[in-house]
Amino acid sequence: MSPAARRVIFLFALVIMAPAARLVAHSMPTFGAATSRYASTVNELAPRLRHVSNMVAAVNFDIRGFDTLAEETMLLCAVVGAVILLRGSRGERDSDKAGVLPGRADIARSDATTLVCRVGGTALLLFGAYVALHGTVTPGGGFQGGVIASSALLLLYLGEGYRCWRNLIHSAVLAAFEGVGALVFVLAAAWPLAQGHPALDNLLPLGKFKDLYSGGAIFLTNCAVGLAVTGSFGQLILEFLEETRSPEDESEPNEADT
Amino acid sequence: MKPLVMTALILTALTGLLVVLSRDPARQVFALAANGLMLGILFFVLQAPDVAYSQIAVGTAVTPLLYLATLAALRINKEHK
Numbered sequence: 001m002s003p004a005a006r007r008v009i010f011l012f013a014l015v016i017m018a019p020a021a022r023l024v025a026h027s028m029p030t031f032g033a034a035t036s037r038y039a040s041t042v043n044e045l046a047p048r049l050r051h052v053s054n055m056v057a058a059v060n061f062d063i064r065g066f067d068t069l070a071e072e073t074m075l076l077c078a079v080v081g082a083v084i085l086l087r088g089s090r091g092e093r094d095s096d097k098a099g100v101l102p103g104r105a106d107i108a109r110s111d112a113t114t115l116v117c118r119v120g121g122t123a124l125l126l127f128g129a130y131v132a133l134h135g136t137v138t139p140g141g142g143f144q145g146g147v148i149a150s151s152a153l154l155l156l157y158l159g160e161g162y163r164c165w166r167n168l169i170h171s172a173v174l175a176a177f178e179g180v181g182a183l184v185f186v187l188a189a190a191w192p193l194a195q196g197h198p199a200l201d202n203l204l205p206l207g208k209f210k211d212l213y214s215g216g217a218i219f220l221t222n223c224a225v226g227l228a229v230t231g232s233f234g235q236l237i238l239e240f241l242e243e244t245r246s247p248e249d250e251s252e253p254n255e256a257d258t
Numbered sequence: 259m260k261p262l263v264m265t266a267l268i269l270t271a272l273t274g275l276l277v278v279l280s281r282d283p284a285r286q287v288f289a290l291a292a293n294g295l296m297l298g299i300l301f302f303v304l305q306a307p308d309v310a311y312s313q314i315a316v317g318t319a320v321t322p323l324l325y326l327a328t329l330a331a332l333r334i335n336k337e338h339k
Contacts, residue, residue: 031259032259032263032304054308056308101334139311140307141308143312144308144311144312144315147312147316148311148315150315150320151315151320154319154320154323236320236324237323237324240323240324240327240328240331241327243328244327244330
């Protein structure tokens, strides 16, 4: 399409959409002044009914827990799809060995880089675990903790180099994290069902308000999501990085393998 | 609106503009990472630390890495053909 034609279509769309956009913009709450009735209701009820002080966790894992279960499954499917797609052209055989690219120089890390990455990566991994575990008490939660933990894996890669990193991080372990996390969430939804309650009903003891183990099932599902997200993102990073290694000739789909 | 929020909003818009204006994909990835970081800081300033966590981890670390890996894979693929 020529730029002139695009401009005509753009102007046409602008004329139609502008009044609607104006209407929507004017009926929105003013900037920074948004306190919805839903939010104040949750703030009022969640500490009393669920003993949690992070309302986001209460909404995500209890009040609207079923939505999160669907999102969790979606993430699992997306990552499994990506892994199948990438491994499909590479083959399953060497998936636990670091790929190499002939002719690529193995750049040695300076001591300073290694030190900073070891200290920083470990601290970040710990911080991710902290954020995930304290999901019911402080801002954060399973997803946040999981992505922080998996970005800590990147720092380890930066400091140690690819081969050593692949010796540390095993695809099977990440897959287990991913699967166990998703399974625990599904069980947390199915267990109350089997007992004749609604799915994801909070049957576990709720614990003390502002305590690490507060929230009952919220704590459990929150940790499950943390595990699954760490596994999913780690797996995704690993598969993408492996994609920059394998040379073309060896990575053809191998019919003899199937 | 507080000056801090204003600054964060403007910087987010500016880094977003950088993403659109950079034509070389490899540079664009870093512009995207800067935009992701700025967006994370904006969320933090707006008192949403949990959203800021995931935005900073996903937007400045994971997504740019996946783009870089893809660019590298494309280049390797081209060299081998």
